[in-house]
Amino acid sequence: MLQLFRYNWMVRDEWFQLCRQIPTDELLRERIGGAGSILYTLFHILDVEYSWLRGIQEKPDIQVEFEDYKSIQQLQELSDTWRAELEPYLEAWTSSLDHEAAKVPWATGQYTKGEIVRHVIAHEIHHMGQLSIWARELGLRPVSANVIGRGLFKQEG
């Protein structure tokens, strides 16, 4: 499980890097589909990951406002801070948690913790796919979505 979070975080950092060359008005431009703008999509990814992963730890939800994070620099810092908080929980993850019930205040459904961590993983990958289209529309080469070739997995022997 941890490897796919590490993958997402690596890809996210590469997107932050790429976005530094995009003018602010393009980062904030409302686009068709997805979460709206490039910058808001990045904010939304952080927010969803942090909320759900705190939720399954039964920690209270922390509300943040996009208005306060409208630059790549601010988002990168928020991402770094939240990641540092979440990483130990994910490092300690075992498959025994997969079927444990999770209840979060903002959703009525009954979910398992395994379901939620996979939801968070897929959520980021999905939105990064949307960013890749918008990057091409801006004439930029998107960040690679490859999981392979990132040195995330060690071989036996």
Place this chain on the structure above:
Amino acid sequence: MLQLFRYNWMVRDEWFQLCRQIPTDELLRERIGGAGSILYTLFHILDVEYSWLRGIQEKPDIQVEFEDYKSIQQLQELSDTWRAELEPYLEAWTSSLDHEAAKVPWATGQYTKGEIVRHVIAHEIHHMGQLSIWARELGLRPVSANVIGRGLFKQEG
């Protein structure tokens, strides 16, 4: 691991269903970014999944041509056939395979089997994110990317 494949297959079937209402010229229209067209993206997803998952089983690669699968009906049938072949392998998957070395004829790198199955999962989610943008551009509501709420996970007790 299996649950994220089941998620991808469920989402894929929903995309096949949605795409039945899109005219063929729109399905085949070259778009900016991604793999090119909606139909080719779906073909590419199937092809990548099948090739890598046969590859790590050390089965010979089977080449198929997009020219032969240029309709949703044909792609759905191909998807059903390949999925039926791949599912038993993924059902029998255990984490002991994660660090086993895998070598496929079309790639020079040394990968692990766990790395490749995660690559295949992320690959499909990424491309589905691209399809979601194109669907909105066509005025359609995209298939939900949610992992939660699909009944894929059983709770304890």
